[in-house]
Amino acid sequence: MSRVDLNCRPVLAAYVRLKTDPVSGDPILVFPEGVMILNATAHAILVLCDGHATGHDILTALSTQFEVDEPTLRSDVVECVADLVQRNLIILKS
Amino acid sequence: MKYRPYALLAELTYICPLHCPYCSNPVHYPHGEELATDEWKRVFAEAAQLGVLHLGLSGGEPLARRDLVELVAAAREAEIYTNLITSAIGLDRKRLVDLQNAGLDSIQISFQADEASLADTLAGARVHQRKLEAARLVRETGLPLSLNVVLHRRNIDQLEKIIALAENLDAIRLELANVQYYGWGYLNKNELLPTREQVQTAAATASAAKARLAGRMELVYVLPDYYEARPKPCMQGWGRRYLTVNPVGNVLPCPNATSIENLTFENVRKQSLAFIWHESDSFNRFRGTDWMPLPCRECPQREIDFGGCRCQAALLTGDASATDPVCEFSPHRDVVDRLLSSVAHESGHSNGLIARGNP
Numbered sequence: 003m004s005r006v007d008l009n010c011r012p013v014l015a016a017y018v019r020l021k022t023d024p025v026s027g028d029p030i031l032v033f034p035e036g037v038m039i040l041n042a043t044a045h046a047i048l049v050l051c052d053g054h055a056t057g058h059d060i061l062t063a064l065s066t067q068f069e070v071d072e073p074t075l076r077s078d079v080v081e082c083v084a085d086l087v088q089r090n091l092i093i094l095k096s
Numbered sequence: 097m098k099y100r101p102y103a104l105l106a107e108l109t110y111i112c113p114l115h116c117p118y119c120s121n122p123v124h125y126p127h128g129e130e131l132a133t134d135e136w137k138r139v140f141a142e143a144a145q146l147g148v149l150h151l152g153l154s155g156g157e158p159l160a161r162r163d164l165v166e167l168v169a170a171a172r173e174a175e176i177y178t179n180l181i182t183s184a185i186g187l188d189r190k191r192l193v194d195l196q197n198a199g200l201d202s203i204q205i206s207f208q209a210d211e212a213s214l215a216d217t218l219a220g221a222r223v224h225q226r227k228l229e230a231a232r233l234v235r236e237t238g239l240p241l242s243l244n245v246v247l248h249r250r251n252i253d254q255l256e257k258i259i260a261l262a263e264n265l266d267a268i269r270l271e272l273a274n275v276q277y278y279g280w281g282y283l284n285k286n287e288l289l290p291t292r293e294q295v296q297t298a299a300a301t302a303s304a305a306k307a308r309l310a311g312r313m314e315l316v317y318v319l320p321d322y323y324e325a326r327p328k329p330c331m332q333g334w335g336r337r338y339l340t341v342n343p344v345g346n347v348l349p350c351p352n353a354t355s356i357e358n359l360t361f362e363n364v365r366k367q368s369l370a371f372i373w374h375e376s377d378s379f380n381r382f383r384g385t386d387w388m389p390l391p392c393r394e395c396p397q398r399e400i401d402f403g404g405c406r407c408q409a410a411l412l413t414g415d416a417s418a419t420d421p422v423c424e425f426s427p428h429r430d431v432v433d434r435l436l437s438s439v440a441h442e443s444g445h446s447n448g449l450i451a452r453g454n455p
Contacts, residue, residue, distance in 0.1 A: 015240070015268070016238075016240075017239075017240040017268070019177060023147075023149070024147075024175075025147040030149070032177040033177075033202075034177075034201065034202035034242055035179070035269070036150055037103060037149050037150050087311050088311070088314065090268045090269060090314040094311065
């Protein structure tokens with residue numbers, strides 16, 4: 003899970019939709035194989051995955067939103083991005 | 097709202113040009129006319145109202161429906177993500193572009209093996225080369241391509257070549273699912289069940305490839321559950337997340353559910369999808385945990401595996417409400433073990449495969 007380089011610029015793959023669930027109001031991802039309900043942290047991370055911001059930029063932006071220590075936030079970002087990279091739902095741009 | 101469907105599998109037709117001996121369609125096709133275009137459109141609109149966000153368009157071969165483009169457009173209109181699950185037979189450039197323009201989001205193509213000789217034998221038709229051409233066309237249009245290869249004794253040893261095929265075709269995802277032993281697969285189990293050694297070798301190959309391909313292609317390997325000690329969380333729980341509408345309009349909590357005797361299914365021609373989802377006996381029969389027998393009822397895993405698969409329990413124990421006999425705590429686990437030991441003795445002998453027929 004530590005393979006995600008924070009200098010990369012993550013972006014959601016073109017075939018992934020980040021939406022608000024019309025039933026629950028929760029943020030969700032919809033993709034070729036199904037639906038994933040996002041927690042608040044994952045949602046905040048994915049909103050910032052625009053292919054321009056680096057992992058470091060995303061960490062900086064989140065640190066103003068969440069009152070969490072830096073190591074925790076860093077591991078949240080790395081884990082969330084790595085999991086979605088593994089599933090080919092996020093692409094890492096250099 | 098405790099139960100809400102996220103995904104709908106629409107089996108548009110039972111017609112298929114392939115005759116795969118592990119087809120997930122029922123061995124005994126139900127009576128009735130295929131749903132008409134307007135009926136499917138209504139189903140999609142009702143599904144969206146219920147909360148469905150994702151649609152699998154399947155069959156049979158969904159491309160056999162001449163109204164497929166119109167159906168994709170209707171699903172897009174209802175803001176549902178669409179995934180076409182196809183053999184790719186009938187997928188030419190014009191059809192592909194029309195589907196894409198109608199809003200199709202992704203395509204999953206089945207392959208039977210890594211090369212034409214075995215693939216065409218399994219499919220009972222000369223299709224492998226046409227699938228390769230269709231897969232390349234899909235990538236030319238820019239649509240995301242997933243590959244699905246059903247694994248069994250006759251192709252599982254070619255796993256490395258199957259993975260290489262998916263890489264060559266630039267797939268975003270490769271699903272390597274072992275045969276599910278119901279219906280046609282169960283009829284052919286003595287010809288299809290891999291040995292324990294084959295399964296272990298394949299798992300190691302898949303695991304190494306998954307690590308190697310991370311970030312390029314997602315690789316999913318599903319064991320044949322007879323070799324597992326705990327059951328699969330079938331459908332993520334009965335009537336909990338998913339529903340299937342079959343070609344004649346029956347609504348099923350799982351695509352195999354018609355194999356369960358003494359369970360009757362409602363039809364979209366007679367009832368609303370919301371009524372069927374919330375109120376029908378078939379959807380409520382195995383919902384939650386109240387229906388569970390021991391040992392499931394007191395098991396700490398009961399909200400994780402949901403007691404396993406109802407169809408498998410019905411098929412192997414005669415009781416759809418029994419603990420899935422795959423589970424090491426099931427009083428019927430010996431049924432599965434006997435099947436596995438007969439495979440160990442029989443592998444190498446071949447009595448021929450029973451090919452899937454059309455209705």
